[in-house]
Amino acid sequence: MTNPGKHHGPGGLFLEDLRVGQRFTSGSHAVDEAQIKAFAGQFDPQPFHLDDTTAKSTLFGGLAASGWHTAAITMRLLVDGGAPIAGGIVGAGGEISWPKPTRPGDILQVESEVLEVTPSRSRADRGMVTVRSETRNQRGEVVQTLTAKLVVPRRPSAADKHASFEGGESVATIR
Amino acid sequence: MTNPGKHHGPGGLFLEDLRVGQRFTSGSHAVDEAQIKAFAGQFDPQPFHLDDTTAKSTLFGGLAASGWHTAAITMRLLVDGGAPIAGGIVGAGGEISWPKPTRPGDILQVESEVLEVTPSRSRADRGMVTVRSETRNQRGEVVQTLTAKLVVPRRPSAADKHASFEGGESVATIR
Numbered sequence: 243m244t245n246p247g248k249h250h251g252p253g254g255l256f257l258e259d260l261r262v263g264q265r266f267t268s269g270s271h272a273v274d275e276a277q278i279k280a281f282a283g284q285f286d287p288q289p290f291h292l293d294d295t296t297a298k299s300t301l302f303g304g305l306a307a308s309g310w311h312t313a314a315i316t317m318r319l320l321v322d323g324g325a326p327i328a329g330g331i332v333g334a335g336g337e338i339s340w341p342k343p344t345r346p347g348d349i350l351q352v353e354s355e356v357l358e359v360t361p362s363r364s365r366a367d368r369g370m371v372t373v374r375s376e377t378r379n380q381r382g383e384v385v386q387t388l389t390a391k392l393v394v395p396r397r398p399s400a401a402d403k404h405a406s407f408e409g410g411e412s413v414a415t416i417r
Numbered sequence: 418m419t420n421p422g423k424h425h426g427p428g429g430l431f432l433e434d435l436r437v438g439q440r441f442t443s444g445s446h447a448v449d450e451a452q453i454k455a456f457a458g459q460f461d462p463q464p465f466h467l468d469d470t471t472a473k474s475t476l477f478g479g480l481a482a483s484g485w486h487t488a489a490i491t492m493r494l495l496v497d498g499g500a501p502i503a504g505g506i507v508g509a510g511g512e513i514s515w516p517k518p519t520r521p522g523d524i525l526q527v528e529s530e531v532l533e534v535t536p537s538r539s540r541a542d543r544g545m546v547t548v549r550s551e552t553r554n555q556r557g558e559v560v561q562t563l564t565a566k567l568v569v570p571r572r573p574s575a576a577d578k579h580a581s582f583e584g585g586e587s588v589a590t591i592r
Binding site: 284300313314315337340 | 456459460461462463464465475476477483484485488489490492493496504505506507508509510511512513514515562568
């Protein structure tokens with residue numbers, strides 16, 4: 243990965259630190275033909291991801307990265323500072339789309355926004371955070387949108403001190 | 418990849434060949450610790466994907482594959498015969514979830530079902546097909562569900578012969 247993202251302290255952000263509308267910017271990563279072919283050779287060996295000449299006569303009109311490669315690069319950019327979550331980035335799932343393919347020479351960067359912060363009803367020590375991440379190329383074109391549900395820990399001391407969240411839910415059923 | 422999936426003819430299935438409820442079974446792939454660490458080192462370098470000892474004290478309770486690694490393996494199984502679509506597997510996006518982590522030693526296999534077949538309104542030569550793919554381990558536990566929207570070509574001769582589909586839509590606006 244070329245440039246690191248902006249970091250937000252050594253430990254990352256806990257559930258209490260996250261707010262709807264909060265945004266993060268990742269570092270950037272330059273994609274080349276060799277990377278595209280290496281990923282495709284291992285996980286998505288289809289002609290439009292492996293050979294530029296063959297790719298020209300397909301729907302892609304030229305060599306394009308596997309969408310799963312774009313997803314994997316996006317994850318790396320998020321892990322490298324693009325989503326500074328305490329305890330790491332643990333996704334339960336989400337929605338993904340690839341409006342445009344990633345091409346050789348593209349420089350990718352990820353902009354993320356917090357859409358939802360939901361304390362767990364059953365686990366006092368965590369919550370779910372919905373984050374929308376747009377992966378753009380150097381022309382500002384979106385190559386991937388990912389709306390992911392992440393498991394985010396509460397700050398340990400806060401979880402011990404409070405018996406309920408703002409919403410009034412009881413949260414101490416499991417601990 | 419260990420075993421190839423069932424193949425459905427050399428050219429794969431066109432839009433006209435796909436029906437709601439149709440099912441496909443992939444071959445299988447055995448995941449080991451080295452694969453998990455290699456993928457994570459490149460795309461998701463978080464402790465629970467890299468080191469078994471550190472992973473024990475995390476939410477995962479032991480070494481687990483990156484969700485994107487499970488997704489990439491699933492794609493490989495689909496490409497290798499698990500989703501025999503003419504022209505290849507081209508996804509516009511979808512919904513993904515990881516109900517359980519993939520572990521070292523897991524043997525993954527993908528069961529797919531066609532949920533929806535929709536001819537394009539604007540392009541006579543293609544349509545969208547929604548496919549739900551469940552990736553299971555050797556104990557039958559689902560480690561990933563993916564509901565993907567695929568771009569599927571119509572059989573070329575059929576696209577030339579017919580001016581409309583069953584739904585009565587006009588489809589020849591671009592060609």
